[in-house]
Structures are given as structure tokens and as C-alpha cells.
Amino acid sequence: MKAKPEELRSLGYSSRKVEYILNTVNALKDSDTFESIKDLKGLGKWSINYILLRGLGRIDVIPTGDVGFRNKAKRFLGVDESGTN
16 A cells, blocks of 8 residues: 555645655665665654564564663563662
8 A cells, every 4th residue: 555645644744754654665665675765854863764564564673772671681681770680
């Protein structure tokens, strides 16, 4: 299904956000790697990792900059604040 810009706008996205979304979708048609989309305007590292992990099912992507992920990983691994067990 292809979303039209006006459909995305009707969902409350700004024109700029619609542009970023459509640019990202077009870039991902050809590749699903961080390097292929890292230079797109409007996307940061967190957003790219989220898209790859959640949107494309890339379980090899680890969102190391995500505070929630880091906190859960620390609890799961039994690591205290100093970084030791």
C-alpha cells in the first residue's frame, strides 16, 4: 500500500514530517542498512535503529543509545550502575 502525502497529512503529520517519512520509505526500498539511510534529513540514529529493528524486523540491530533499552539490558544482565556485576 502506498501512502499519499495528503493521507499522511490527514493523520496530523506536518508537511516536513511527511517529506521525511516518504524519503525514508523510498530509501528503504533499495536497502535495509543503517548506512543507506543515515544521511537522510530528519532522521537520527535512534529513529533509524527503531525503523530497522521494529519496522523491518532486523533483530541484529541494537539501539545502544536508547535509555530504556540500556536500563532493561542492565537489569537482565545483572549489571549495576558502575558497569560491573
